[in-house]
Amino acid sequence: MSVTKIAIMGVGKIARDQHIPAIAARDDFELAATVSGSGGVDGIENHDTLADLLDARPDISAIAMTMPPMPRFDAARRAIAAGRHVMLEKPPGATTSEVRQLIDMARAAGVTLHGTWHSRHADAVASVRQWLATRTITGGHILWKENVREWHPGQQWIWQPGGMGVFDTGINALSILTEILPVDLRVRTSVLSFPANRDAPIAADLVFAGPDGVTITADMDWRYADTARWEQTIKTEDGTVKLLEGGARWTLDGVKQKAEGPGEYPGVYARFAELLSRGESDVDDRPLRHVADAFLLAKHISVDPFHDDA
């Protein structure tokens, strides 16, 4: 078995909680370095800049980029130009054009580009996808509610232009929805609630249209003080599926079903290893395009200002 030396760029909460343990659990990846301007991880070589890493470590063939989306394009572009394989945390770009350009660049450079959607690897998602594959969808509803103070304490970039607000988590729901449904959807109406003092929405009410008059609604809200609810209900002619806990569990007509997936980040790295071994890329831009479309069609509502320390 060949071992891929990998670097993580952006050493924040998601890197520490998810990427580093997922890499450590695999024999085919070795975390060889980090790139962080504010210090790295104990015991791991750190470089202040990507340029330093690319110069110093030609043996590191893959880089996982976990920083926020706005600065990621330029780093990905440089890494691809330097012949490195690139894994992108979700979303794969700050804009739909960035994603398209990165796909073209990776193809031209002959490297693997993996636009990850971690929620797609949650334990129940593959089973639900398989069950729905042959069913006729009749409707559905997404409920994606959490307390932003609990899940994004002090994060400022999520509120800035391009930070996407509630879609930073809501896009996880859309990544699951596009994975499990056998039909394509399009946003038809979008109501976005912007705190009066912020440039990104704290809540979103969406209506998606599918074929044959099928409607799927989404209620995303960061102002939910109770235990987070990350749920999707998909109705079919053969019964109703519920995906619960962000895709970790599922029921069919209320009866609990088996969920035997790999788990989110173990699944992400298993998929990355598979892509590297095949010399392929995998970047699905549909979840991000749905978000861009939701902004494009949006009716804006101004709501109470949001203060982190309130």
Place this chain on the structure above:
Amino acid sequence: MSVTKIAIMGVGKIARDQHIPAIAARDDFELAATVSGSGGVDGIENHDTLADLLDARPDISAIAMTMPPMPRFDAARRAIAAGRHVMLEKPPGATTSEVRQLIDMARAAGVTLHGTWHSRHADAVASVRQWLATRTITGGHILWKENVREWHPGQQWIWQPGGMGVFDTGINALSILTEILPVDLRVRTSVLSFPANRDAPIAADLVFAGPDGVTITADMDWRYADTARWEQTIKTEDGTVKLLEGGARWTLDGVKQKAEGPGEYPGVYARFAELLSRGESDVDDRPLRHVADAFLLAKHISVDPFHDDA
């Protein structure tokens, strides 16, 4: 020469002023019918609904859809499903997902789908594209200013969610920009000015990034009382190009150049005829994706309410 019987769906100003004369000027198209719920054109068979047309006239093989973008997807889907070739006024969809789905449907049905961008056929555009093809771009600026009261009198849909506001015309500038530049761009910052009583922007300030630090800015504004200005300046290492009057004229370092294009709608129909004869489709979604990206990244500014009769 074979003659294609064509119908126009949506008999508004753009159909009367542009599509009907462009069809009349060609020997290879015959305007065989219209679809309009509010009456058609003197001397031309009209059907109240698309379903009526599709039933009554299987000999009409092509339909030009000129109504606003929001209702267009469903009509295009039905026409494609009925085996008709479809021409779409710009933009090719209300959302980026719609465009992608229509492309897939047309391919599956084996019909031609033409997502038109009329401004690309303005007289000077092809010459500028050719001149820029081998140049190194160093920067640029779009100035797209007009009086919305003069150019969109009483139009309500442009102000509704999805109506796109100033981008209804500004997307013409982006359709030219993406046509003439030999490099890809991406929106980096976007400031959109929304009238306090409207759901679409009346002005947009955009910054696009290209490769190697190239920046192209765009200043779009519907609050311009003077004679409309539809201008693009592209700087290169070999000189500065100016496209004027929406692409009808151009200068190189201030010196007027030849502009010998077909004109906008004659060019649209010449291209459609070419696509039909080749059995091909042509739908470039980049201008619409730039608009969606501009909304996605936008900083919103609330400005004075807009009243049509002010």
